[in-house]
Amino acid sequence: MYRAHKEHHKSQKVGWLRAAVMGANDGVVSTAALILGVAASGSSETAILLAGSSGLVAGAMSMAAGEYVSVSSQADTQKADVEQERTALKENPEEEIEELAEIYKKRGLDDQLAREVAQQLMDKDALRAHMRDEIGITEVSGASPLAAAGSSALAFVVGAGLPLLSVWLSPAEYTQSAVAVFSVVFLMILGGLAAYTGGANVVKGTVRVTFWGAVAMAVTTGIGTLF
Incomplete structure (x- = not known):
């Protein structure tokens, strides 16, 4: 008996994974670097906690606002492309069939089959066919500003x-060492989990995230020491 084979691809997770990894990585690096810089300057524990807490709130708001604006711009561009395609389908349906057929020809189909595929797909859902194969917009790649900002x-x-x-x-006397080590x-x-979830090389992902985070913390500590 035939059993359907379904593959589980990692690309479907790219949208939320990118936002989550970027947010968590920035949270650890920026806050740790800020704490280390303030601590290296000889500030009190109260000042260190205040600086770190302020950095947490400011950073979270900045991440949310930046991600929302960025993804909203992407969504607006996609909507404009969809409206343009919808208009073209109404005004020049025959040309749109040829346009879709040309895409399939470039992918390896012969002229007749490409035309038949384009016609059948457009008969079922013309706009969706052009969104997917001409513009490259799918349910997976669709932008979600609120979800990206929140995550x-x-x-x-x-x-x-x-x-x-x-x-x-x-x-108090071990603040810098504890923050740096932890x-x-x-x-x-974080680097290992992100790489594992995305199906990438775990060692490479771990080293990449850790190395650049450590560099940022070292630079900020050095600047704090100068003061």
Whole structure:
């Protein structure tokens, strides 16, 4: 008996995974770097916590606003393309069939088959066929500004909360060491989870996220030490 084979591709997760990873990574790196910079300048624990908390709130709002504006712009562009295509289908349906057939010819179909496929797809749902094959807009790639903004802000808060937690739990004299060590560990876990979820190389993903996060923290610590 034939059993349908269904593959589980990772690309469907790219949208929310990108926003979540970027938010969490920025949360850990920016907050840890801020805490390390302030601590290196000789500030009190109260000042360090205040700076870190302020960085958490400001960063989360910035991530949400930036992601919302960015994805909204993408959505607006997609909507404009769809409206343009809808108008073209009404005014020049025959030319749109030829246009779709040409796409299938370039993919390897012969002239007759390409024309038949284009005609049948347009008979069923002309706009969807052109959205998918001409413009490249699908349900998977469709932009969702609120979802992207929310996931980025939430991920940032989670990421930023980890270095702050390190400050709370560690003695004052070990604040810098605790934040640095735990932040590196958090970045390693984040990089590994992101790579695993996206189906990428776990070692490469872990090293990439950890290395650049550590560089950012080292630079900020050096600047704080100067003051």
